[in-house]
Amino acid sequence: MDDSDLSPFQDAEGRWHRWRAHIAASPSLNLTYRLAVGVIGVLVLAAGVVAIPYPGPGWLIVFAGLGILASEFAWAHRLLHYARKRYDAFMAWFLKQSLVVRGLSTLLTCAVVLTTLWLLGTFGLVGTWIGLDYSWLESPL
Template identity: 45%
Template sequence: MLANTHTARIYRSIVGGLGTLIVLIGLVLVPLPGPGWLIVIIGLFIISSEFRWAQRLLHFVRVNVERWTHWIMAKPLWVRWTIGAATAAFVGVIVWFALRLTGLPDWVPDLRVLDLLGLH
């Protein structure tokens, strides 16, 4: 199927466009709780099936995630807990900010804690 250069070019364009769309969706989701970075990496996997630069970028990501994992696991437990708590606090602030901008969905019950957080 891809022996034809025109077909190969169209195929590469589709793969590149789809992968780029998935990467962009993932980047939009990164500050929100959820799998933003995972979606970005999935998009890079798709792009890397046809583009060498994406393969190099994916390798760079893989190497640095492994370095980070080894570095953090070598730290004492209190350091890991502190980094985890800071990450959770950051995500909490992002969620609070997003809810302040968009408002609470209708299905959320009327709780006093939401008044204390300024979300009503």
């Protein structure tokens, strides 16, 4: 099979492997690359963990951070597969629960979001934008 028979994805994967092999051939460049992947992966993972209780893609960001780390670190690859299995099992369990349990979970999530927004001073800031100047809107921190 020559290069013209490859799909665009196979061609891109081949280029990626050649580029990565070139980096791996130089120990200092390889260390720098792995450190950069580690730092970026940890930052994305941390942002995902912070975003989990909020509406939106918190878990997706966590899995993206683990995916970045898993591209270079075997432990992260194992953790990614373990976390995906646990997440899928939890979601299967959660979807089987009664409407009351799911509703209480939604209320708890809303309480966490509102509390953290209040603690971060978001309500006080937005309140001043629209002319609401109540002391209870201000963060106690």
